[in-house]
Amino acid sequence: MTMGLRTWDGSGNLIVDTNTRLSRVLGIIDITSTPGSLTDAGFATGTPFAYQANTVPYAEYDPLSQPSYSALAVSWSGNTMTWKFLENESVAANFADTTAYLAPNKITLIYGVY
Incomplete structure (x- = not known):
């Protein structure tokens, strides 16, 4: 008997089946402008991703009321x-193996695998 998930x-229309790549959040971390790292065994279980949860749209950016931005x-x-x-570096020019974001100097980073 074949088993699996289908939705x-x-x-x-078939939306999800056993061939669909679904993401899994491993954690959430608040980071500041200080460089850092985090080790999680879960990164070995898929392709890692990260995104910031608190982003101010560029059109709403006001340098007098918002934190300074950097890559x-x-x-x-x-x-x-x-x-x-x-800060003050070209994001696109240097990051073949990284993910670059425009971010305030303190952000909440959500990370996981898919």
Whole structure:
């Protein structure tokens, strides 16, 4: 007997099955402008990702009332995620193996695997 998960929408279209890649959040961390790293064995269980939970849209940015912005680079090596803020550097020019974000100097970073 074959077993697995399948989910359909109201019209009968298959939405999720055993071939669908679903993400899993491993944790949430508040970080500041200080570089840092975090080790989590869960990174070995899939492809790691990270995104920031508190983003101010660029159109609403007011330098007098919002924190200063800088580029945030997040990278992984084995079970370790490393981050650093890169002020006054070109984000696109240097990050072939990292994920770069425009971030305030204190953010909540949500990380996991898919």
